Amino acid sequence: MTTPTTTELFRDFVMPTYGRFDLELVRGEGTRVWDETGKEYLDFGAGIAVCSLGHCHPAVTKAIADQAATLIHISNLYRNRSQGELARRIVEIVGLGGKVFFCNSGAEANEGLYKLARKFGAPTGRYEIITFANSFHGRTLGGISATAQEKVKIGFAPLVEGFKHVPFNDLAALEAAIAPTTAAILLEPIQGEGGINPATAEFLRGVRALCDRHNLLLFFDEIQCGLGRTGDWCAWRSIVSQGVEPDAVSWAKGIANGYPLGAFWVAERDAGLDDEGTDRGPLCNLLGPGTHGTTYGGSPLCSMVGLTVLSTIEQERLLENARKMGFYLRSSLESLNLAAIRQVKGIGLMLGIELNDLPAKESDSSTPALRMTKELMREGMLVIPSGERTIRLLPPLNIIKADADEALSILNACLRASADPES
Ligand SMILES: Cc1ncc(COP(=O)(O)O)c(C=O)c1O
Structure with a gap:
């Protein structure tokens, strides 16, 4: 008998209440999680604003x-x-x-x-x-x-x-x-x-x-x-x-x-x-x-x-860090001046990037938020869609500037590419 894959276990035994992404996560540390193939992701969803101290914080x-x-x-x-x-x-x-x-x-x-x-x-x-x-x-x-x-x-x-x-x-x-x-x-x-x-x-x-x-x-x-x-x-x-x-x-x-x-x-x-x-x-x-x-x-x-x-x-003075990093992310995103961004919303580390209408392949009827979430995931960053055209950035409150810079670089590349009809 072969051992079923996790995808098969979910297909056969777990109720289909969630529209899940095709991703299986096996380990987390700080702002990072890893899938079963060993691929690393920068987690800017943190379990939908749950893991404020990041994954597996030693104190927790x-x-x-x-x-x-x-x-x-x-x-x-x-x-x-x-x-x-x-x-x-x-x-x-x-x-x-x-x-x-x-x-x-x-x-x-x-x-x-x-x-x-x-x-x-x-x-x-x-x-x-x-x-x-x-x-x-x-x-x-x-x-x-x-x-x-x-x-x-x-x-x-x-x-x-x-x-x-x-x-x-x-x-x-x-x-x-x-x-x-x-x-x-x-x-x-x-x-x-x-x-x-x-x-x-x-x-x-x-x-x-x-x-x-x-x-x-x-x-x-x-x-x-x-x-x-x-x-x-x-x-x-x-x-x-x-x-x-x-x-x-x-x-x-x-x-x-x-x-x-x-x-x-x-x-x-x-x-x-x-x-x-x-x-x-x-x-x-x-x-x-x-x-x-x-x-x-x-x-x-x-x-x-x-x-x-x-x-x-x-x-760890994380209220201060949330204000500081939130301001940094927000102002950096705004200064990118990207055609794909309609506006950046939110306070501290509860940020939303509202997207403009992005050109989509004819076969793709998903919302702009879902498409961008999947694109970012491919590039190694997790975010959470919110409504049809907003992606949420909800990173752990203890993120450091290097994490924010890495996120900004992935966001910049994906948002730029998404607004380009040739891509
Ligand atoms: C504002 C708000 N209220 C209530 C809930 C429900 O919380 P739970 O999923 O823990 O029942 C959520 C979950 O997303 C939420 O964001």
Whole structure:
């Protein structure tokens, strides 16, 4: 009997939910990954903004090994020190008091926010959450209902009730959409899957003011943009440094460098009155015993990895590096003056290159973003498409200038060639 190839194993046994690239990766170190033939790639996707410290960072590997040899899992019926420490670190990072709940993924963190909105609004008959065009909030039923992109919803009706979508960065449309049933507003300060679209400072200020005026909760989905990627722990503060504070924030992806972990933080603000007119106390205590939970969330192992990732970002001064390298990449890309580039978008190391229409071979009906991603892959660089015409650069936060220069040289060659009809 012959041993099946990985391609054959995937074809025969793995559900076909992903449009995968024809690439099998076997090893990673820092900003590099290698395929099964030994070919090396510069990884500017980092697992879609997950591996903020790069692949197999020694501190992460050690934390996993040490904790795995000590205590991997206990149930959430008991306390564990690292969950408490990680919660405290996140509360410090946000800097507004409040408390944290741990889960396993981004979609699951957002599910917690949806439940929080409903619990908050229940005494006054409010349950609706407003989200924004081109957003992405995950693949659970709640997540696809919250996501304002038709393509994720097709075939899954009936969706979860109570989500309304309005155009992004459009305060007038948002104000018009607020109804007596509205409980919360959920937005990504920088939209990741929808094409790297930052919220404007004016929009964030306006949304906060509308939430205050109508007593709505303001939720930030920082699953892709948060925890250092923009050069600030909190992506919204890279847009407005002061005066716009959320009522809850969700994270996943970069929080534990690839070890599955999600979290959401909830503010201390007053939760208002219950049906009997009694004060419900702080919002961060509203989801009380029996209201929410998960088996794995905040285990000793994932919490220790999360703590290690956050402390390594601090020790290695990676927020500063993300700002510096992000600026360098962005300004270098802009100064290349390439016909293939419509604009460079984003903040810090969450960058999007929006492509112009590129000449394509007649047989190739794929989007400009997909074509460019494949071209770059052939040349030894991994990026992530975002929407139809944007490629995302989401390298590890510890990239050095030599990595950035190598990426710029590959991008320059591929983008130049793509705009040349003769190539
Ligand atoms: C902004 C945002 N929210 C939610 C999610 C869902 O996270 P997960 O895939 O961990 O469920 C993602 C994933 O891409 C995301 O980018």
